Amino acid sequence: MAGVTRYVVVGAGIVGLSTARRILSEQPDAQVTVLEKESAPARHQTGHNSGVIHAGVYYRPGSLKARLCRAGRSSMVRFCAENGIPVQVTGKLIVATDDAELPRLRALHERAVANGLRVRMITPAEAREHEPHVRCRAALHVASTGITDFGEVCRTLAALIGRAGGELRFGARVTGIAVRGGEQVVRTTTGELHADVLVNCAGLHADRVARLAGVTPPARIIPFRGEYYELRPQRRELVRGLIYPVPDPRFPFLGVHLTRMVDGSVHAGPNAVLALAREGYSWGRIDLRDVADLAAYPGLWRLARRHLGYGLTEVRRSLSLRRFAQSLARLVPAITEADLIRAGAGVRAQAIAPDGALVDDFLIVNRARQVHVLNAPSPAATSAFEIAKHIVARLPR
Structure with missing residues (x-):
């Protein structure tokens, strides 16, 4: 594709916005349009989650979730600190409340260690040093877990995209997608766009957007x-x-x-x-x-x-x-x-x-000049910058 590459990103949740920002940071001359059917960013999954920056304890070692979450925790904390977004690395306790849960807690400890995390099995007395009112038989202390406001992260990302020359179109619901002569023709409730590359980060509607693009989702x-x-x-x-x-x-x-x-x-x-x-x-x-x-x-x-x-x-x-x-x-x-x-x-x-x-892992499907993010639940907010890096590294230019 000669000249300026045109990208359309569907969805202004944290994954879509992170992807648009990543494209612009790597290709400052690219034309990037983010389409969002709501009137503001982060109106659905991103804006309704618990605000936890996960460490990556739970995920199968070697999986995309495990790798991107561990790296994403660091990049998310750094981004928040650099942009004045409230963030705290609080740590957390995972507690076994009866003896039957102890084998599962030990297995979780082994998985966390395999994922390269700084974790420690602690006694009930040690757990109460962190949380005086907790009751448990044993606990896993995860030092690197944090909290932030992911809605504020998205508002900051939207401002950065705008300053970098990207366009955010709100109230623009995608109604159809066609491929004509190598172009992605995206019909929306606010008009038609022509792009070279389509990135589908539509979250709750990602499989439907994929079908509009002629892709049969595997889930x-x-x-x-x-x-x-x-x-x-x-x-x-x-x-x-x-x-x-x-x-x-x-x-x-x-x-x-x-x-x-x-x-x-x-x-x-x-x-x-x-x-x-x-x-x-x-x-x-x-x-x-x-x-x-x-x-x-x-x-x-x-x-x-x-x-x-x-x-x-x-x-x-x-x-x-x-x-x-x-x-x-x-x-x-x-x-x-x-x-x-x-x-x-x-x-x-x-x-x-x-x-x-x-579907246990993140599910990202590539087609000719299209990328469809078809499963990105928790820890997608934590991992958003790393998911974006993963997507953009595989985009045609």
């Missing part, structure tokens, strides 16, 4: 809603940093946990229930097209049959404040129902294969 996006509470201000002293349970390795969800945010508030959650809309932030939000897609997808039914008990537990906790509080009290016994205030919810875009398997 379907299934939305899972994560509901949060927060501790009343007078009870925030119960949590100093981050307290997590030992996760069930069969699932990508980390379990209900406690996180002190950069503003001092303490968030509790999330649980994980199937959402009835891709942007279903409450039980009352139902999208008939999304429901029909869910009902027609064999992969979801296979997943449901395999994990029915787990799913029912999550639904019960969603509908019962008492159950939610009990889950938190396993970590910090002093927490009661009266300490909790309902906070916001997020929706996780989880890719599920036709056989019902949860």
Whole structure:
């Protein structure tokens, strides 16, 4: 492709914005347009997450998630510090609350060491030095975990893209994509664009954008809603940093946990229930097209049959404040129902294969002059700059 290369990036979440910024930093003369159907950046997954900068404890050694998360933690902390964005490296505790969880905690310790992380198994007394109100049989201390405001990261990225000559088009929903003579012709609700390269970072709608581009995704996006509470201000002293349970390795969800945010508030959650809309932030939000897609997808039914008990537990906790509080009290016994205030919810875009398997790693599909990011749930926010580097290194120019 001779002359200036034209890029269209679909999606102004943290992965899309990081990718646009990376393109401009490597190719200052490139023409980069970011398309976002909402009126501002980070309106969905990025703007509804817990703000945790993950260290990379949970991910299979050698996987894309493990490699990009470990590098991404450092690059994210550095970016925040350089741009005046609140960031704290707090460390966190992953706690085993009964003897049955101890083998899983030890396995997690081994995985973290294999991923090159600075972690330490500690006793209950040592755990209480970090978190005086925690109850556990043992804990894993992860020193490099941090917290920030990923929404503010995105607003900063958007400003940097604009200053570098990129264009952000808000209120521009993609309605069609065609390839004509080597060009990517992208139709939107605000007009038609012509580009040389298309990068799909549409998050909750990434598989649909891929299909618009003529790509058959190897997995379907299934939305899972994560509901949060927060501790009343007078009870925030119960949590100093981050307290997590030992996760069930069969699932990508980390379990209900406690996180002190950069503003001092303490968030509790999330649980994980199937959402009835891709942007279903409450039980009352139902999208008939999304429901029909869910009902027609064999992969979801296979997943449901395999994990029915787990799913029912999550639904019960969603509908019962008492159950939610009990889950938190396993970590910090002093927490009661009266300490909790309902906070916001997020929706996780989880890719599920036709056989019902949860796609565990980041899933990035390359086609001729197209890149489609088809699975980028947590720790995508932590890893965003490294995901962008990975994408841009593989783009045609």
